[in-house]
Amino acid sequence: MISVVILGSGNVATHLTRAFLKANAIDVVQVYSRNLKNIDYLKKRTSITDDLENLKDADVYIISITDDAIDEFSKRFDVEGKIVVHTSGSVSMNALKGNYDKGVFYPLQTFTKDTKVKFKKIPICIESSTKKGLILLEKLASSISKSVFTIDSKQREKLHLSAVFVNNFANHLYQIGNEICEQNNVPFEVLYPLIKETAKKVTRLSPKEIQTGPAKRNDVKVMEKQLSQLSDHQKEIYKLLSASILKTHK
Amino acid sequence: MISVVILGSGNVATHLTRAFLKANAIDVVQVYSRNLKNIDYLKKRTSITDDLENLKDADVYIISITDDAIDEFSKRFDVEGKIVVHTSGSVSMNALKGNYDKGVFYPLQTFTKDTKVKFKKIPICIESSTKKGLILLEKLASSISKSVFTIDSKQREKLHLSAVFVNNFANHLYQIGNEICEQNNVPFEVLYPLIKETAKKVTRLSPKEIQTGPAKRNDVKVMEKQLSQLSDHQKEIYKLLSASILKTHK
Numbered sequence: 001m002i003s004v005v006i007l008g009s010g011n012v013a014t015h016l017t018r019a020f021l022k023a024n025a026i027d028v029v030q031v032y033s034r035n036l037k038n039i040d041y042l043k044k045r046t047s048i049t050d051d052l053e054n055l056k057d058a059d060v061y062i063i064s065i066t067d068d069a070i071d072e073f074s075k076r077f078d079v080e081g082k083i084v085v086h087t088s089g090s091v092s093m094n095a096l097k098g099n100y101d102k103g104v105f106y107p108l109q110t111f112t113k114d115t116k117v118k119f120k121k122i123p124i125c126i127e128s129s130t131k132k133g134l135i136l137l138e139k140l141a142s143s144i145s146k147s148v149f150t151i152d153s154k155q156r157e158k159l160h161l162s163a164v165f166v167n168n169f170a171n172h173l174y175q176i177g178n179e180i181c182e183q184n185n186v187p188f189e190v191l192y193p194l195i196k197e198t199a200k201k202v203t204r205l206s207p208k209e210i211q212t213g214p215a216k217r218n219d220v221k222v223m224e225k226q227l228s229q230l231s232d233h234q235k236e237i238y239k240l241l242s243a244s245i246l247k248t249h250k
Numbered sequence: 251m252i253s254v255v256i257l258g259s260g261n262v263a264t265h266l267t268r269a270f271l272k273a274n275a276i277d278v279v280q281v282y283s284r285n286l287k288n289i290d291y292l293k294k295r296t297s298i299t300d301d302l303e304n305l306k307d308a309d310v311y312i313i314s315i316t317d318d319a320i321d322e323f324s325k326r327f328d329v330e331g332k333i334v335v336h337t338s339g340s341v342s343m344n345a346l347k348g349n350y351d352k353g354v355f356y357p358l359q360t361f362t363k364d365t366k367v368k369f370k371k372i373p374i375c376i377e378s379s380t381k382k383g384l385i386l387l388e389k390l391a392s393s394i395s396k397s398v399f400t401i402d403s404k405q406r407e408k409l410h411l412s413a414v415f416v417n418n419f420a421n422h423l424y425q426i427g428n429e430i431c432e433q434n435n436v437p438f439e440v441l442y443p444l445i446k447e448t449a450k451k452v453t454r455l456s457p458k459e460i461q462t463g464p465a466k467r468n469d470v471k472v473m474e475k476q477l478s479q480l481s482d483h484q485k486e487i488y489k490l491l492s493a494s495i496l497k498t499h500k
Contacts, residue, residue: 090472108440110447110462112455123440149440158434159441161476166427166441167448168463169491170420175457175498177416184408190358190373190399191409191416192453197360198417199449203442207425212360213418222340226411233494240490241419244483248425 002140003027005055007073008064009038011111012087016064016144019119021045023143030056052077060140062087062105063096071095083133089160092153093127103128103137106156107145110167119144125151125159176234208248215242216249252390253277255305257323258314259288261361262337266314266394269369271295273393280306302327310390312337312355313346321345333383339410342403343377353378353387356406357395360417369394375401375409426484458498465492466499 004026006017013031020026030047032055033039039048047056055061061079063070064087074084074096084096085103096102104127111117124141126148128134134150141148151159174195181188201210214222223242227235254276256267263281270276280297282305283289289298297306305311311329313320314337324334324346334346335353346352354377361367374391376398378384384400391398401409424445431438451460464472473492477485 109444110451110460112451112460121443123443125440147443149437151436151440155434155436158430158479159436161479162427162430162436162438162441163444164463164476164488165423165430166445168461168465168495169487170423170445171448171452171457171461172491172495172498173415173420173423174452175461177412178452178457180408180412180415184405186401186405186409186412187399188412189453190375190401191412193371193373193397194359194413195416195420195449195452196446198421199445201360201362202421202424202428202445203439207421207428210360210362211418211421211425213414215418226414229408229411233497237419237490237494238414240487241422244487245418245422247483248422
Protein backbone atom coordinates (compact mmCIF):
# COMPACT_ATOMS: atom_id res chain seq x y z
CA MET A 1 0.00 0.00 0.00
CA ILE A 2 1.41 3.38 -0.99
CA SER A 3 0.09 6.36 0.94
CA VAL A 4 -0.18 9.73 -0.79
CA VAL A 5 -1.04 13.30 0.05
CA ILE A 6 -2.26 15.40 -2.89
CA LEU A 7 -1.62 19.14 -2.78
CA GLY A 8 -3.79 21.13 -5.17
CA SER A 9 -7.32 21.24 -6.55
CA GLY A 10 -6.89 22.13 -10.22
CA ASN A 11 -7.65 19.94 -13.23
CA VAL A 12 -4.74 17.56 -12.87
CA ALA A 13 -5.05 17.33 -9.07
CA THR A 14 -8.77 16.58 -9.35
CA HIS A 15 -8.30 13.82 -11.93
CA LEU A 16 -5.38 12.30 -10.04
CA THR A 17 -7.29 12.31 -6.76
CA ARG A 18 -10.21 10.57 -8.41
CA ALA A 19 -7.94 7.93 -9.97
CA PHE A 20 -5.99 7.24 -6.77
CA LEU A 21 -9.15 6.98 -4.69
CA LYS A 22 -10.25 4.20 -7.04
CA ALA A 23 -6.91 2.36 -7.04
CA ASN A 24 -6.78 -0.52 -4.54
CA ALA A 25 -3.04 -0.29 -3.91
CA ILE A 26 -3.14 3.40 -3.02
CA ASP A 27 -4.25 5.12 0.15
CA VAL A 28 -5.09 8.81 -0.30
CA VAL A 29 -4.54 9.95 3.26
CA GLN A 30 -5.12 13.65 2.67
CA VAL A 31 -5.86 16.34 0.11
CA TYR A 32 -4.68 19.91 0.61
CA SER A 33 -6.01 23.09 -0.99
CA ARG A 34 -5.52 26.74 -0.15
CA ASN A 35 -9.23 27.01 -0.49
CA LEU A 36 -11.07 24.30 1.48
CA LYS A 37 -14.25 24.85 -0.51
CA ASN A 38 -12.59 23.41 -3.62
CA ILE A 39 -12.10 20.04 -1.95
CA ASP A 40 -15.11 19.98 0.35
CA TYR A 41 -16.69 17.29 -1.86
CA LEU A 42 -13.87 14.93 -0.79
CA LYS A 43 -14.34 15.14 2.95
CA LYS A 44 -16.32 11.90 3.19
CA ARG A 45 -13.59 9.96 1.45
CA THR A 46 -10.35 11.40 2.88
CA SER A 47 -8.96 14.00 5.22
CA ILE A 48 -8.94 17.53 3.79
CA THR A 49 -6.91 20.52 4.93
CA ASP A 50 -5.87 24.08 4.04
CA ASP A 51 -3.02 24.10 6.53
CA LEU A 52 0.46 22.99 5.49
CA GLU A 53 1.43 22.66 9.17
CA ASN A 54 -1.06 19.84 9.56
CA LEU A 55 0.02 17.55 6.74
CA LYS A 56 -0.37 13.85 7.50
CA ASP A 57 2.35 11.32 7.16
CA ALA A 58 2.59 9.68 3.72
CA ASP A 59 5.03 7.97 1.33
CA VAL A 60 4.52 10.44 -1.52
CA TYR A 61 3.50 14.10 -1.57
CA ILE A 62 2.12 15.20 -4.92
CA ILE A 63 2.24 18.92 -5.66
CA SER A 64 -0.21 19.64 -8.44
CA ILE A 65 -0.42 23.43 -8.70
CA THR A 66 0.40 26.08 -11.35
CA ASP A 67 3.92 25.85 -12.76
CA ASP A 68 5.11 29.22 -11.50
CA ALA A 69 4.13 28.51 -7.91
CA ILE A 70 5.90 25.16 -7.56
CA ASP A 71 9.29 26.55 -6.54
CA GLU A 72 8.04 28.69 -3.67
CA PHE A 73 5.42 26.21 -2.53
CA SER A 74 7.91 23.36 -2.34
CA LYS A 75 9.91 25.15 0.38
CA ARG A 76 6.94 25.49 2.67
CA PHE A 77 6.70 22.03 4.18
CA ASP A 78 8.93 19.69 5.97
CA VAL A 79 8.68 16.01 5.11
CA GLU A 80 12.22 14.80 5.43
CA GLY A 81 12.81 11.24 4.26
CA LYS A 82 9.70 11.25 2.08
CA ILE A 83 9.41 11.89 -1.65
CA VAL A 84 7.85 15.04 -3.02
CA VAL A 85 6.87 15.21 -6.70
CA HIS A 86 5.28 17.78 -8.97
CA THR A 87 3.03 16.99 -11.92
CA SER A 88 4.20 19.58 -14.44
CA GLY A 89 5.43 18.90 -17.97
CA SER A 90 7.53 22.01 -18.26
CA VAL A 91 9.09 22.46 -14.82
CA SER A 92 12.40 20.83 -13.95
CA MET A 93 12.63 18.42 -11.02
CA ASN A 94 15.13 20.79 -9.42
CA ALA A 95 12.46 23.42 -9.00
CA LEU A 96 11.54 21.44 -5.90
CA LYS A 97 13.38 23.05 -2.99
CA GLY A 98 13.29 21.19 0.27
CA ASN A 99 14.89 18.57 2.42
CA TYR A 100 13.32 15.45 0.90
CA ASP A 101 13.66 13.10 -2.08
CA LYS A 102 12.48 14.72 -5.29
CA GLY A 103 10.55 13.48 -8.25
CA VAL A 104 8.20 14.21 -11.12
CA PHE A 105 4.89 12.51 -11.81
CA TYR A 106 3.64 13.95 -15.10
CA PRO A 107 0.51 12.54 -16.72
CA LEU A 108 0.76 13.57 -20.36
CA GLN A 109 -2.77 14.36 -21.41
CA THR A 110 -5.05 17.33 -21.93
CA PHE A 111 -7.42 17.53 -18.97
CA THR A 112 -10.77 19.22 -18.78
CA LYS A 113 -12.26 19.33 -15.29
CA ASP A 114 -15.70 18.02 -16.15
CA THR A 115 -14.65 15.42 -18.70
CA LYS A 116 -14.05 11.89 -17.45
CA VAL A 117 -10.60 10.54 -18.10
CA LYS A 118 -9.47 6.93 -18.46
CA PHE A 119 -6.14 6.97 -16.69
CA LYS A 120 -5.30 3.45 -17.78
CA LYS A 121 -4.26 4.75 -21.21
CA ILE A 122 -2.62 8.00 -20.16
CA PRO A 123 1.20 7.93 -20.31
CA ILE A 124 2.75 8.89 -17.00
CA CYS A 125 6.29 10.25 -17.17
CA ILE A 126 8.23 9.69 -13.97
CA GLU A 127 11.60 10.85 -12.70
CA SER A 128 13.27 10.79 -9.31
CA SER A 129 16.41 11.99 -7.57
CA THR A 130 16.84 8.58 -5.91
CA LYS A 131 16.57 4.98 -7.05
CA LYS A 132 14.24 4.21 -4.17
CA GLY A 133 12.03 7.13 -5.25
CA LEU A 134 11.91 5.91 -8.84
CA ILE A 135 10.80 2.42 -7.77
CA LEU A 136 8.06 3.92 -5.62
CA LEU A 137 6.85 6.23 -8.40
CA GLU A 138 6.88 3.34 -10.85
CA LYS A 139 4.52 1.43 -8.54
CA LEU A 140 2.39 4.49 -7.97
CA ALA A 141 2.07 5.20 -11.71
CA SER A 142 1.38 1.55 -12.56
CA SER A 143 -1.50 1.51 -10.10
CA ILE A 144 -3.48 3.87 -12.33
CA SER A 145 -1.89 3.57 -15.81
CA LYS A 146 -0.65 0.87 -18.15
CA SER A 147 1.73 3.31 -19.79
CA VAL A 148 4.63 4.44 -17.60
CA PHE A 149 7.82 6.05 -18.96
CA THR A 150 10.97 7.05 -17.13
CA ILE A 151 11.80 10.45 -18.62
CA ASP A 152 14.36 12.89 -17.24
CA SER A 153 13.78 16.65 -16.96
CA LYS A 154 15.63 17.41 -20.19
CA GLN A 155 13.60 14.88 -22.17
CA ARG A 156 10.37 16.02 -20.54
CA GLU A 157 11.09 19.55 -21.64
CA LYS A 158 11.36 18.35 -25.25
CA LEU A 159 8.25 16.25 -24.93
CA HIS A 160 6.38 19.27 -23.70
CA LEU A 161 7.71 21.28 -26.62
CA SER A 162 6.59 18.60 -29.05
CA ALA A 163 3.18 18.61 -27.37
CA VAL A 164 2.80 22.30 -28.18
CA PHE A 165 2.94 21.35 -31.87
CA VAL A 166 0.78 18.23 -31.81
CA ASN A 167 -1.78 19.56 -29.34
CA ASN A 168 -1.92 23.37 -29.05
CA PHE A 169 -0.99 24.15 -32.65
CA ALA A 170 -2.95 21.26 -34.16
CA ASN A 171 -6.00 22.47 -32.25
CA HIS A 172 -5.49 25.97 -33.64
CA LEU A 173 -5.54 24.51 -37.15
CA TYR A 174 -8.83 22.80 -36.29
CA GLN A 175 -10.07 26.20 -35.27
CA ILE A 176 -9.09 27.76 -38.60
CA GLY A 177 -10.76 24.83 -40.37
CA ASN A 178 -13.88 25.49 -38.32
CA GLU A 179 -13.69 29.20 -39.17
CA ILE A 180 -13.55 28.45 -42.92
CA CYS A 181 -16.58 26.17 -42.60
CA GLU A 182 -18.57 28.72 -40.60
CA GLN A 183 -17.75 31.52 -43.02
CA ASN A 184 -19.12 29.40 -45.86
CA ASN A 185 -22.09 27.69 -44.24
CA VAL A 186 -20.61 24.23 -44.34
CA PRO A 187 -21.14 21.97 -41.33
CA PHE A 188 -17.73 21.46 -39.65
CA GLU A 189 -18.92 18.06 -38.38
CA VAL A 190 -18.44 16.65 -41.90
CA LEU A 191 -14.72 16.83 -41.07
CA TYR A 192 -14.83 15.01 -37.71
CA PRO A 193 -14.05 11.54 -39.09
CA LEU A 194 -11.14 12.96 -41.13
CA ILE A 195 -9.71 14.71 -38.07
CA LYS A 196 -9.94 11.56 -35.99
CA GLU A 197 -8.52 9.30 -38.72
CA THR A 198 -5.55 11.65 -39.30
CA ALA A 199 -4.75 11.51 -35.59
CA LYS A 200 -5.15 7.74 -35.47
CA LYS A 201 -3.01 7.17 -38.53
CA VAL A 202 0.18 8.59 -37.00
CA THR A 203 0.00 5.96 -34.30
CA ARG A 204 0.45 3.30 -37.01
CA LEU A 205 2.64 5.02 -39.61
CA SER A 206 5.10 7.89 -39.33
CA PRO A 207 3.59 11.33 -40.07
CA LYS A 208 6.20 11.87 -42.77
CA GLU A 209 5.08 8.74 -44.64
CA ILE A 210 1.42 9.62 -44.61
CA GLN A 211 1.69 13.29 -45.59
CA THR A 212 -0.70 14.13 -48.44
CA GLY A 213 -2.15 17.28 -50.01
CA PRO A 214 -1.31 19.93 -52.61
CA ALA A 215 1.90 21.09 -50.87
CA LYS A 216 3.31 17.57 -50.75
CA ARG A 217 2.55 17.16 -54.48
CA ASN A 218 3.80 20.70 -55.15
CA ASP A 219 0.51 21.28 -56.94
CA VAL A 220 0.93 25.01 -57.58
CA LYS A 221 -2.39 25.39 -59.38
CA VAL A 222 -4.44 24.07 -56.49
CA MET A 223 -2.39 26.02 -53.93
CA GLU A 224 -2.90 29.31 -55.77
CA LYS A 225 -6.60 28.69 -56.05
CA GLN A 226 -6.86 27.86 -52.36
CA LEU A 227 -4.79 30.85 -51.30
CA SER A 228 -7.13 33.17 -53.17
CA GLN A 229 -10.00 31.98 -50.97
CA LEU A 230 -8.35 32.72 -47.64
CA SER A 231 -8.21 35.77 -45.38
CA ASP A 232 -4.79 37.44 -45.03
CA HIS A 233 -4.33 35.86 -41.65
CA GLN A 234 -5.16 32.35 -42.91
CA LYS A 235 -3.03 32.95 -46.01
CA GLU A 236 0.14 33.49 -44.00
CA ILE A 237 -0.30 30.18 -42.20
CA TYR A 238 -1.19 28.36 -45.42
CA LYS A 239 1.94 29.69 -47.15
CA LEU A 240 4.36 28.92 -44.34
CA LEU A 241 3.08 25.41 -43.68
CA SER A 242 2.95 24.59 -47.40
CA ALA A 243 6.53 25.78 -47.84
CA SER A 244 7.56 23.72 -44.84
CA ILE A 245 5.88 20.58 -46.22
CA LEU A 246 7.50 21.15 -49.60
CA LYS A 247 10.89 21.59 -47.99
CA THR A 248 10.47 18.42 -45.93
CA HIS A 249 9.45 16.31 -48.89
CA LYS A 250 11.52 17.61 -51.78
CA MET B 251 -31.36 -2.30 -56.66
CA ILE B 252 -29.06 0.39 -58.00
CA SER B 253 -26.58 -0.69 -60.66
CA VAL B 254 -23.20 1.02 -60.85
CA VAL B 255 -20.14 1.03 -63.09
CA ILE B 256 -16.92 2.18 -61.39
CA LEU B 257 -14.26 3.82 -63.53
CA GLY B 258 -10.83 3.88 -61.93
CA SER B 259 -8.54 1.77 -59.79
CA GLY B 260 -6.89 4.23 -57.41
CA ASN B 261 -7.35 4.41 -53.63
CA VAL B 262 -10.84 5.83 -53.61
CA ALA B 263 -12.04 3.61 -56.48
CA THR B 264 -10.69 0.52 -54.74
CA HIS B 265 -12.34 1.31 -51.41
CA LEU B 266 -15.63 2.25 -53.07
CA THR B 267 -15.67 -0.92 -55.16
CA ARG B 268 -15.09 -3.02 -52.05
CA ALA B 269 -17.89 -1.24 -50.16
CA PHE B 270 -20.41 -1.47 -53.00
CA LEU B 271 -19.68 -5.15 -53.60
CA LYS B 272 -20.63 -5.75 -49.97
CA ALA B 273 -23.81 -3.63 -50.06
CA ASN B 274 -26.96 -5.66 -50.68
CA ALA B 275 -28.85 -2.90 -52.43
CA ILE B 276 -26.10 -2.24 -54.97
CA ASP B 277 -25.16 -4.17 -58.09
CA VAL B 278 -21.61 -3.46 -59.29
CA VAL B 279 -22.08 -4.45 -62.94
CA GLN B 280 -18.61 -3.45 -64.13
CA VAL B 281 -15.27 -1.92 -63.16
CA TYR B 282 -13.15 -0.08 -65.72
CA SER B 283 -9.43 0.63 -65.61
CA ARG B 284 -6.99 1.77 -68.30
CA ASN B 285 -4.78 -0.98 -67.00
CA LEU B 286 -6.65 -4.28 -66.68
CA LYS B 287 -4.00 -5.70 -64.38
CA ASN B 288 -5.02 -3.26 -61.65
CA ILE B 289 -8.50 -4.75 -61.46
CA ASP B 290 -7.76 -8.34 -62.38
CA TYR B 291 -8.43 -9.38 -58.76
CA LEU B 292 -12.07 -8.37 -59.29
CA LYS B 293 -12.85 -10.57 -62.28
CA LYS B 294 -14.52 -13.32 -60.26
CA ARG B 295 -16.91 -10.83 -58.69
CA THR B 296 -17.84 -8.49 -61.55
CA SER B 297 -17.18 -7.71 -65.20
CA ILE B 298 -13.90 -5.87 -65.80
CA THR B 299 -12.86 -3.85 -68.85
CA ASP B 300 -10.26 -1.44 -70.22
CA ASP B 301 -12.45 -0.37 -73.13
CA LEU B 302 -14.77 2.62 -72.77
CA GLU B 303 -16.69 1.46 -75.89
CA ASN B 304 -17.79 -1.65 -74.03
CA LEU B 305 -19.32 -0.09 -70.93
CA LYS B 306 -22.33 -1.94 -69.58
CA ASP B 307 -25.66 -0.38 -68.88
CA ALA B 308 -26.04 1.01 -65.33
CA ASP B 309 -27.90 3.62 -63.29
CA VAL B 310 -24.78 5.42 -62.06
CA TYR B 311 -21.29 5.78 -63.54
CA ILE B 312 -18.68 6.67 -60.95
CA ILE B 313 -15.50 8.31 -62.27
CA SER B 314 -12.82 7.94 -59.62
CA ILE B 315 -9.59 9.11 -61.26
CA THR B 316 -7.06 11.92 -60.67
CA ASP B 317 -8.59 15.39 -60.50
CA ASP B 318 -6.87 16.80 -63.57
CA ALA B 319 -8.04 13.99 -65.84
CA ILE B 320 -11.76 14.18 -64.97
CA ASP B 321 -12.65 16.87 -67.52
CA GLU B 322 -11.19 15.09 -70.57
CA PHE B 323 -12.21 11.64 -69.43
CA SER B 324 -15.82 12.65 -68.91
CA LYS B 325 -16.21 13.47 -72.61
CA ARG B 326 -15.17 10.06 -73.74
CA PHE B 327 -18.28 8.02 -73.14
CA ASP B 328 -21.86 8.20 -74.09
CA VAL B 329 -24.43 7.25 -71.48
CA GLU B 330 -27.32 9.57 -72.21
CA GLY B 331 -30.13 9.51 -69.67
CA LYS B 332 -27.88 8.06 -66.97
CA ILE B 333 -26.05 9.87 -64.18
CA VAL B 334 -22.29 10.30 -64.18
CA VAL B 335 -20.52 11.37 -60.99
CA HIS B 336 -16.96 12.04 -59.95
CA THR B 337 -15.53 11.44 -56.47
CA SER B 338 -13.28 14.47 -56.10
CA GLY B 339 -13.36 16.99 -53.29
CA SER B 340 -11.81 19.84 -55.23
CA VAL B 341 -13.31 19.52 -58.72
CA SER B 342 -16.56 21.27 -59.61
CA MET B 343 -19.51 19.21 -60.84
CA ASN B 344 -19.36 21.20 -64.08
CA ALA B 345 -16.03 19.66 -64.95
CA LEU B 346 -18.12 16.74 -66.17
CA LYS B 347 -18.66 17.31 -69.91
CA GLY B 348 -21.10 15.00 -71.57
CA ASN B 349 -24.69 14.44 -72.48
CA TYR B 350 -25.93 12.91 -69.22
CA ASP B 351 -27.08 13.91 -65.74
CA LYS B 352 -24.19 15.06 -63.58
CA GLY B 353 -23.29 14.58 -59.98
CA VAL B 354 -20.63 14.35 -57.31
CA PHE B 355 -20.12 11.48 -54.87
CA TYR B 356 -17.31 12.56 -52.56
CA PRO B 357 -16.36 10.39 -49.59
CA LEU B 358 -14.53 12.74 -47.24
CA GLN B 359 -11.79 10.66 -45.70
CA THR B 360 -8.07 10.02 -46.10
CA PHE B 361 -7.63 6.69 -47.87
CA THR B 362 -4.63 4.42 -47.86
CA LYS B 363 -4.89 1.54 -50.28
CA ASP B 364 -3.94 -1.24 -47.89
CA THR B 365 -5.76 0.04 -44.84
CA LYS B 366 -9.30 -1.19 -44.25
CA VAL B 367 -11.93 1.46 -44.07
CA LYS B 368 -15.30 1.45 -42.31
CA PHE B 369 -17.50 3.26 -44.79
CA LYS B 370 -20.45 3.38 -42.39
CA LYS B 371 -18.86 6.35 -40.60
CA ILE B 372 -17.38 8.16 -43.57
CA PRO B 373 -19.31 11.29 -44.57
CA ILE B 374 -20.35 11.20 -48.23
CA CYS B 375 -20.98 14.57 -49.84
CA ILE B 376 -23.40 14.38 -52.74
CA GLU B 377 -24.56 16.83 -55.38
CA SER B 378 -26.51 16.47 -58.61
CA SER B 379 -27.67 18.53 -61.58
CA THR B 380 -31.14 16.97 -61.33
CA LYS B 381 -33.57 16.19 -58.52
CA LYS B 382 -33.89 12.62 -59.78
CA GLY B 383 -30.10 12.29 -59.67
CA LEU B 384 -29.90 13.60 -56.12
CA ILE B 385 -32.49 11.08 -54.90
CA LEU B 386 -30.56 8.26 -56.57
CA LEU B 387 -27.22 9.39 -55.10
CA GLU B 388 -28.80 9.73 -51.68
CA LYS B 389 -29.87 6.08 -51.87
CA LEU B 390 -26.50 5.02 -53.22
CA ALA B 391 -24.61 6.84 -50.45
CA SER B 392 -26.94 5.56 -47.73
CA SER B 393 -26.27 2.00 -48.82
CA ILE B 394 -22.68 2.26 -47.59
CA SER B 395 -22.66 5.18 -45.10
CA LYS B 396 -24.76 6.50 -42.25
CA SER B 397 -23.49 10.01 -42.84
CA VAL B 398 -24.71 11.62 -46.08
CA PHE B 399 -24.59 15.37 -46.75
CA THR B 400 -25.95 17.35 -49.70
CA ILE B 401 -23.15 19.81 -50.44
CA ASP B 402 -22.91 21.98 -53.57
CA SER B 403 -19.66 22.52 -55.51
CA LYS B 404 -18.98 25.88 -53.85
CA GLN B 405 -19.39 24.43 -50.36
CA ARG B 406 -17.35 21.36 -51.26
CA GLU B 407 -14.49 23.58 -52.36
CA LYS B 408 -14.48 25.23 -48.91
CA LEU B 409 -14.72 21.90 -47.17
CA HIS B 410 -11.72 20.73 -49.11
CA LEU B 411 -9.86 23.88 -48.16
CA SER B 412 -10.71 23.37 -44.51
CA ALA B 413 -9.49 19.76 -44.83
CA VAL B 414 -6.07 21.02 -45.90
CA PHE B 415 -5.77 22.68 -42.49
CA VAL B 416 -7.23 19.92 -40.31
CA ASN B 417 -5.62 17.04 -42.19
CA ASN B 418 -2.55 17.98 -44.28
CA PHE B 419 -1.29 20.78 -42.04
CA ALA B 420 -2.16 19.03 -38.77
CA ASN B 421 -0.23 16.00 -39.99
CA HIS B 422 2.74 18.20 -40.77
CA LEU B 423 2.67 19.46 -37.17
CA TYR B 424 2.69 15.84 -36.01
CA GLN B 425 5.76 15.40 -38.16
CA ILE B 426 7.54 18.34 -36.54
CA GLY B 427 6.55 16.96 -33.12
CA ASN B 428 8.02 13.62 -34.16
CA GLU B 429 11.18 15.36 -35.37
CA ILE B 430 11.65 17.12 -32.00
CA CYS B 431 11.25 13.79 -30.19
CA GLU B 432 13.70 11.99 -32.48
CA GLN B 433 16.29 14.74 -32.15
CA ASN B 434 16.15 14.37 -28.38
CA ASN B 435 15.75 10.63 -27.92
CA VAL B 436 12.24 10.82 -26.58
CA PRO B 437 9.74 8.17 -27.72
CA PHE B 438 7.11 9.92 -29.88
CA GLU B 439 4.58 7.27 -28.83
CA VAL B 440 4.27 8.97 -25.43
CA LEU B 441 2.30 11.60 -27.34
CA TYR B 442 -0.15 9.28 -29.14
CA PRO B 443 -2.92 9.49 -26.51
CA LEU B 444 -2.62 13.29 -26.46
CA ILE B 445 -2.86 13.48 -30.26
CA LYS B 446 -5.94 11.26 -30.29
CA GLU B 447 -7.63 13.06 -27.40
CA THR B 448 -7.07 16.48 -29.00
CA ALA B 449 -8.71 15.23 -32.20
CA LYS B 450 -11.60 13.66 -30.30
CA LYS B 451 -12.19 16.72 -28.17
CA VAL B 452 -13.12 19.00 -31.11
CA THR B 453 -16.01 16.67 -31.91
CA ARG B 454 -17.54 17.55 -28.53
CA LEU B 455 -16.45 21.14 -27.95
CA SER B 456 -15.46 23.90 -30.38
CA PRO B 457 -11.69 24.13 -31.04
CA LYS B 458 -11.75 27.76 -29.91
CA GLU B 459 -13.14 26.80 -26.51
CA ILE B 460 -10.58 24.10 -25.82
CA GLN B 461 -7.45 25.97 -26.93
CA THR B 462 -4.70 25.72 -24.32
CA GLY B 463 -0.96 26.33 -24.20
CA PRO B 464 1.55 29.15 -23.65
CA ALA B 465 0.34 31.23 -26.64
CA LYS B 466 -3.25 31.20 -25.40
CA ARG B 467 -2.07 32.33 -21.94
CA ASN B 468 0.35 34.79 -23.55
CA ASP B 469 3.05 33.21 -21.37
CA VAL B 470 6.03 35.05 -22.84
CA LYS B 471 8.55 33.39 -20.55
CA VAL B 472 7.65 29.86 -21.62
CA MET B 473 7.42 30.86 -25.28
CA GLU B 474 10.88 32.39 -25.29
CA LYS B 475 12.35 29.35 -23.61
CA GLN B 476 10.68 27.04 -26.10
CA LEU B 477 11.73 29.13 -29.10
CA SER B 478 15.36 28.91 -28.03
CA GLN B 479 15.19 25.12 -28.34
CA LEU B 480 13.92 25.01 -31.92
CA SER B 481 15.62 24.96 -35.30
CA ASP B 482 15.14 28.07 -37.48
CA HIS B 483 12.60 26.27 -39.56
CA GLN B 484 10.58 25.11 -36.53
CA LYS B 485 10.94 28.57 -34.98
CA GLU B 486 9.16 30.29 -37.85
CA ILE B 487 6.16 28.00 -37.52
CA TYR B 488 6.12 28.32 -33.73
CA LYS B 489 6.14 32.12 -33.97
CA LEU B 490 3.44 32.43 -36.60
CA LEU B 491 1.05 29.95 -34.98
CA SER B 492 1.60 31.45 -31.52
CA ALA B 493 0.89 34.93 -32.86
CA SER B 494 -2.22 33.61 -34.58
CA ILE B 495 -3.48 31.95 -31.37
CA LEU B 496 -2.81 35.12 -29.41
CA LYS B 497 -4.67 37.21 -31.99
CA THR B 498 -7.64 34.85 -31.93
CA HIS B 499 -7.92 34.81 -28.17
CA LYS B 500 -7.01 38.33 -27.12
